Amino acid sequence: MKPTTILTILIVAGMVLGAVVGEFVLHGEAIGSDHWTKVAGDLVLIRPLKLLVIPLVLFSVIAGITRVGDPAKLGRLGGATLAYYFATMLIAVAIGATLVQMINPGDLPIEVQETMRASGETAFSADTSLQSKVGDKTMGGTWTNILYQLIPSNIVQEMSAGRPLGLIVFAMGLGLALAAGGERTRAAREFFDAGFEALMTLIQWIIWLTPIGVFFLVAWTVGRIGLGNLTEPIGGYMATVFIGLAIHGLIVLPLILWLIGRVSPYRFMAKMKPALLTAFGTDSSSATLPVTIETAIDEGECSEQSSNFVLPLGSTINMDGTALYEAVAVLFLFQLYGIDLEFGQILLVVITATLAAVGAAGIPSAGLVTMVIVIAAVNGSLAGSAELPIAAIGVILGVDRLLDMCRTTVNVWGDAVGARIMTRIAPDS
Numbered sequence: 001m002k003p004t005t006i007l008t009i010l011i012v013a014g015m016v017l018g019a020v021v022g023e024f025v026l027h028g029e030a031i032g033s034d035h036w037t038k039v040a041g042d043l044v045l046i047r048p049l050k051l052l053v054i055p056l057v058l059f060s061v062i063a064g065i066t067r068v069g070d071p072a073k074l075g076r077l078g079g080a081t082l083a084y085y086f087a088t089m090l091i092a093v094a095i096g097a098t099l100v101q102m103i104n105p106g107d108l109p110i111e112v113q114e115t116m117r118a119s120g121e122t123a124f125s126a127d128t129s130l131q132s133k134v135g136d137k138t139m140g141g142t143w144t145n146i147l148y149q150l151i152p153s154n155i156v157q158e159m160s161a162g163r164p165l166g167l168i169v170f171a172m173g174l175g176l177a178l179a180a181g182g183e184r185t186r187a188a189r190e191f192f193d194a195g196f197e198a199l200m201t202l203i204q205w206i207i208w209l210t211p212i213g214v215f216f217l218v219a220w221t222v223g224r225i226g227l228g229n230l231t232e233p234i235g236g237y238m239a240t241v242f243i244g245l246a247i248h249g250l251i252v253l254p255l256i257l258w259l260i261g262r263v264s265p266y267r268f269m270a271k272m273k274p275a276l277l278t279a280f281g282t283d284s285s286s287a288t289l290p291v292t293i294e295t296a297i298d299e300g301e302c303s304e305q306s307s308n309f310v311l312p313l314g315s316t317i318n319m320d321g322t323a324l325y326e327a328v329a330v331l332f333l334f335q336l337y338g339i340d341l342e343f344g345q346i347l348l349v350v351i352t353a354t355l356a357a358v359g360a361a362g363i364p365s366a367g368l369v370t371m372v373i374v375i376a377a378v379n380g381s382l383a384g385s386a387e388l389p390i391a392a393i394g395v396i397l398g399v400d401r402l403l404d405m406c407r408t409t410v411n412v413w414g415d416a417v418g419a420r421i422m423t424r425i426a427p428d429s
């Protein structure tokens with residue numbers, strides 16, 4: 001059996017076992033066992049992976065750029081990549097928005113709506129950490145935030161804060177300069193190239209911890225939420241997100257890959273399994289990045305040039321799953337509060353949800369927080385009539401982790417499909 005097949009079997013086993021332990025051992029337990037399960041998952045998987053993200057972004061982007069070398073080719077690759085990111089995110093949001101209108105998950109009996117609102121708002125006001133993160137998330141604030149992240153003033157600060165966007169821009173600039181330096185900069189190019197290879201070896205070792213880490217993380221999630229929640233009134237909302245993600249991940253992206261990439265999509269999906277399962281378990285595209293790059297190059301036949309460029313950037317910018325989820329969640333909440341939206345306002349949701357997904361970092365719950373941008377934008381267009389209180393996000397708070405796992409998987413899948421498609425533009429020569 002191939003090592004990746006063994007790894008996949010172990011991860012799936014870890015997940016199933018985690019769900020069983022979570023549901024039957026941890027769920028309903030008031031004691032601190034859930035705390036220790038989370039700590040174990042963090043130690044075994046999340047922290048080792050996150051440890052690699054910043055050095056990996058630096059080395060992989062520089063190695064990727066210097067390998068492509070030719071500025072004209074880089075320009076083409078960059079343009080095509082950004083076009084791919086935005087087109088697929090917009091399709092995802094459109095699917096989400098259409099589904100909510102069709103399924104109407106917020107259209108519940110009045111008493112149920114009232115109970116859900118009240119308990120949601122209580123949950124929100126009890127969660128002070130969420131409140132502080134939500135803070136000032138206006139449209140203007142988001143743009144400024146994205147722009148400031150793109151052009152940081154202190155690269156060491158960005159690296160120590162774990163913000164990859166500015167680092168990517170810096171690495172691209174340095175990579176271009178190294179490529180332009182000819183013979184004088186050859187030693188530095190070789191240094192980054194060799195460093196990248198070494199990091200990949202390190203990742204291959206760490207990947208074997210995934211099954212254990214995923215076991216703990218899934219047990220923790222299921223233990224807190226409980227599988228019974230799927231049948232609650234909120235189940236309709238969850239089902240809408242699941243169906244949307246399934247349509248986008250299993251039909252739309254494969255179709256795009258097949259049409260433009262000329263690759264058998266489901267075979268590629270099977271090869272990318274270790275990355276997809278890690279995304280599901282860790283709930284973070286950034287933490288998954290090391291595994292995504294390793295799997296794309298070693299198993300998925302993506303070129304190094306394309307992977308080193310498309311995947312680091314995609315893990316923070318390209319979030320199809322998050323974009324779809326934000327649209328569904330916001331429209332669901334407006335339904336639940338009985339606020340009717342016009343077509344123009346739904347269009348506003350589509351556009352701002354895409355932007356909010358770009359602004360979301362590749363970490364757990366980021367989408368839940370940037371969703372406030374979408375709510376604020378729609379509220380702004382309601383001109384004085386009833387607005388949706390921000391505390392409404394409390395309604396979906398309890399089940400968010402489960403949805404986050406699924407949308408993160410679609411986020412990473414979208415990046416992988418992008419890397420495979422761009423391999424046609426930038427093959428390894």
Ligand code: ASP
Nearest residue numbers: 284285322362363366367
């Ligand atoms: N957890 C997601 C990710 O890392 C972001 C989000 O939607 O919360 O891709």
